Amino acid sequence: MEASDLTDHISRRFNKDLEDLRNHVLAMGGLVEQQLSLAISAIVSGDSELGLKVAEDDYKVNEFEVSIDEECGRILATRAPAAGDLRLIVAIIKTITDLERIGDEAEKIGFLASKLAAMDRPSDSYRELKTLGHHVAHMVRDAMNAFARLDVEEAWEVVREDERVDEEYESIQRQCITFMMEDPRSIKRVMNVTWCARSLERIGDHAKNICEYVIYMVQGRDVRHTGVPEGTKSDS
């Protein structure tokens, strides 16, 4: 084998490693999206069993995190990647932490769903949680799409979306407080609604974090803590 063949071979192997790694992150993202979507269904439909199933399945998300982490360590140790490849791996190490935390929040929502299922149900079947839930589920999906396509514009869109999620969350909290003051017998139940809204709001934060890593990965620029730039649409 010629030296240049060997180099080609190594570089093909390396690309294959990175491609596998990216696919594993996308698969983990897919699982997390599914967990979130089932957790929201469990709340809306008052399905206690489904809620507990989501909580129980969180170990699958954790297993993904540990195995992808090992994969990153192995690539760093054996390939000593540079520049863009290195940024990809650092971004993945951070991304899977956020995905795992989204899984944790879905687990909490699953538990809360099983509690809420055993209590009085409001006539609107927790419409406001459903709306917020779909909103953040959309953010998670868009964040994973931005990751898959290295799409900086889509990543900024998710970062901006998080502000709207925060407003929606604040409005639910105000409603909950009003509701508890009007009917103190509802306090125990409504507290579960506030915890659920809180978990959903945090999922939005995690989706935003992932998008910030995508921007860092593509542009080599750390945009955390800098605020959303004006008119990113026309800039990019």
Added chain:
Amino acid sequence: MEASDLTDHISRRFNKDLEDLRNHVLAMGGLVEQQLSLAISAIVSGDSELGLKVAEDDYKVNEFEVSIDEECGRILATRAPAAGDLRLIVAIIKTITDLERIGDEAEKIGFLASKLAAMDRPSDSYRELKTLGHHVAHMVRDAMNAFARLDVEEAWEVVREDERVDEEYESIQRQCITFMMEDPRSIKRVMNVTWCARSLERIGDHAKNICEYVIYMVQGRDVRHTGVPEGTKSDS
């Protein structure tokens, strides 16, 4: 210069880089501890200005995170560290994310302190938040000590401590619900107490995460999601 001198020189420079990096993480930890401690004081003493000062100063924690992150990237790219050194850097990349999130929670507690300062104050000056706050501040300090000394035994101690913090947190939440049911006029105020307890509980989680990275760093073994082993004291 002889080749061996050059190797020595490079390895001394590398050790210096790693030492600097560790010191920066410890300095960031010190700042975060201080922010947390001031946030707790602001709650207990009803000091609105102090609370807002803590919230305002969160940017300092963020700056630390960005600069240490860059330092890690530079070392990974230029030194291609292996084995234990590589684990150190991966652990640091994760640790500073958790430190930054502890800073975020301290910021939230600062804001809540300024809100609570403007409301009726209970005669016990939020004793239960003070106790929980000191408990988690202790965990953060122990986590940073475990990091500084690579002390696996101390790291396990913090992981175990987190279970006690969770119990304390649950008990505060139950008290809050009882309180709101007995006196619905207190709902707005008590909701701020529950948010504050929630932030403190999350800080405990982050301290625990940091300790899990310490164990990974020292033992090269991922202990997340595995539960606390029995009798780690005698094992280690």
